[in-house]
Amino acid sequence: MKAAVYYGIRDVRVEEMQEPKPGHGEIKVKVKYCGICGSDLHEYTHGLFPMSYFGHEVAGEIVEVGTGVEDLNVGERVSAFSKGGYAEYMVASVDQTIRAPDDVSWEKLAVLEPLAVAANAVARGGIKAGDTALIAGAGPVGLMLLVSLKKIGAKSVYVTDPTELRRKKAEELGATRVFNPLDRKIPAEIREMTGGDGVDYAFEAVGVEGSMKDCLASARRGGIVVVQGIFTERVPMHMLGFVSKEITMMGTTSLNPKLAREWIADPTTKPELIVTSIISLDDIQRRGFEVLTSDKNKDIKILVAP
Numbered sequence: 526m527k528a529a530v531y532y533g534i535r536d537v538r539v540e541e542m543q544e545p546k547p548g549h550g551e552i553k554v555k556v557k558y559c560g561i562c563g564s565d566l567h568e569y570t571h572g573l574f575p576m577s578y579f580g581h582e583v584a585g586e587i588v589e590v591g592t593g594v595e596d597l598n599v600g601e602r603v604s605a606f607s608k609g610g611y612a613e614y615m616v617a618s619v620d621q622t623i624r625a626p627d628d629v630s631w632e633k634l635a636v637l638e639p640l641a642v643a644a645n646a647v648a649r650g651g652i653k654a655g656d657t658a659l660i661a662g663a664g665p666v667g668l669m670l671l672v673s674l675k676k677i678g679a680k681s682v683y684v685t686d687p688t689e690l691r692r693k694k695a696e697e698l699g700a701t702r703v704f705n706p707l708d709r710k711i712p713a714e715i716r717e718m719t720g721g722d723g724v725d726y727a728f729e730a731v732g733v734e735g736s737m738k739d740c741l742a743s744a745r746r747g748g749i750v751v752v753q754g755i756f757t758e759r760v761p762m763h764m765l766g767f768v769s770k771e772i773t774m775m776g777t778t779s780l781n782p783k784l785a786r787e788w789i790a791d792p793t794t795k796p797e798l799i800v801t802s803i804i805s806l807d808d809i810q811r812r813g814f815e816v817l818t819s820d821k822n823k824d825i826k827i828l829v830a831p
């Protein structure tokens with residue numbers, strides 16, 4: 526079978542290799558799509574993380590089950606979040622797999638994993654219907670947060686992003702207002718939109734100093750800042766504002782696949798709208814990683830079809 530192999534920074538090659546065998550508690554999946562994740566892009570430009578999950582946003586069909594697998598059967602459609610999805614076949618452990626709801630599209634199933642990350646952030650933050658929120662960054666993470674917040678019934682959701690394509694997508698997905706953080710002072714805009722108070726929740730979905738600052742400065746007194754961006758640099762923070770406004774800050778990175786599965790079963794929830802391209806496995810470097818790391822105005826979520 527064909528699979529993409531990580532050789533090093535900006536060096537991913539598609540090679541012929543043996544099909545994997547499912548072990549105890551594992552299933553073998555024929556991959557329909559594998560989404561390119563922001564964490565994969567960081568690895569592409571900065572090097573593999575110690576616990577790498579290269580290629581983990583998978584929609585596919587079970588073709589074989591290992592010993593000890595009772596709940597899943599050959600022929601069933603699943604979303605899998607084990608690594609190794611940039612291949613025609615992958616092996617996933619049962620606890621990193623969730624069965625597809627009836628009648629969902631392959632595209633929707635392929636974005637279940639990023640939606641599950643947002644679902645966890647939203648559940649962990651405790652946001653409720655009627656709350657207000659800022660999302661700094663309208664990449665896949667920020668847009669999945671937007672889908673989640675709309676689903677929960679947040680009253681107003683403001684979204685910032687420097688690229689037009691991503692701001693437009695945020696509008697399409699129901700953002701109350703979008704801002705370009707490069708030409709507006711976000712905290713001042715947010716105060717104006719919220720009667721001087723600031724938002725109940727601010728979500729950092731980029732992983733850079735500017736958006737972190739915007740989140741801290743835009744949250745209301747007693748507000749909550751949820752940090753989900755992947756930071757590769759240290760960030761100096763204005764701690765006095767953090768203390769005097771009695772802000773709570775929390776980091777989040779794990780998944781809530783059950784909640785995401787419930788959400789995708791609803792036909793009016795459309796996380797798959799973030800998919801902007803579907804490419805072949807052979808094009809993964811040139812039309813996938815290179816595009817997403819060089820021009821954020823061209824694509825948002827790219828699915829690889831092995």
Ligand SMILES: [Zn+2]
Nearest residue numbers: 562582638639
């Ligand atoms: Zn991911």
